[in-house]
Amino acid sequence: MGGTVTTVSSNGEYSFTKPNRESITLLAGLGVLGDVHAGVTVKHRSRIAQDPTQPNLRQVHLIHEELFREVAEAGFDVAPGDLGENITTTGIDLLALPTGTVLRLGEEAEVEITGLRNPCLQIDAFQDGLLKQVVGRDEQGNIVHRAGIMSIVRTGGVVMPGDAIAVELPDGPHTPLERV
Template sequence: MLHDLLNVDGTVTALSISQSKGEKKSNIPSAQFIVGHGIDGDAHAGDWHRQVSLLGTESIAKIIAAGMDVHPGDFAENVTTTGIRLWELPIGTQLQLGDTVRLEVTQIGKTCHQHCKIFQQVGDCVMPREGIFARVLQGGMARVGDTLIILKAATEEALTP
């Protein structure tokens, strides 16, 4: 499974930020990633393990198929991607966006504190299972359309206690 992921490149299909937590994120054409912080101007950035959130269009398509009109950023993800099964990446995997931005996967999924509007209407939400979180190892500018590659894959054995 991990070997298959290493041979696939993805694409950044959207970048999104919000000024305040709890509000819908707005799409932007490019974003400045700051080492140890996250995306400049995003409310969720800070000195913690969930500096940046990522979700694949493959995951969003599942909710669209259930009848919801959703778009990149509606799940509060910062980076929407195509081409890599993000939820299969082990914690510790390093990704590169564009020429310079390097991220390290720190968490797969999250606990849904309160069922979001998407869950209330469809009975499901993919972010708690398929969204991933990362910290910024190397900053720089990323743009919609940039390539997303797996630089270094962590082994699943390394995650076993």
């Protein structure tokens, strides 16, 4: 099981979108070098307001490129980096992976999946109605988050478009992803 990195993005300033880069450098225990969300403790403004001492389980945000095609069918124009992700992937069902899965990105870098991105109203400010495309309900009425996954950096390294992604599932039983 594996996939490919299609795009990498980072931003040193708070902004909803992140510019695409030729490469990003992941730092163990911190996140993306130079990215506003890098750090040992939370960096997202809403999380800082709640408790700035919380551990940062959202160091690296990944989204599957397939999502962009799905929302395009509903009339939305979303490109890599637009939703604030650091790494855009293809070929892996990120949302189906269990908590604790390790993704090997390229030659060195490894991230451990901590949970689902909890999308906020800023998505509708980016494109009105987009939030309903990335948060919905399944047949049983359960909320389904589709705006990507969050992770922490286990092993640092450079990540760039075209890098292979290897998936290492945790020992069972597997725990489904929840919002972080």
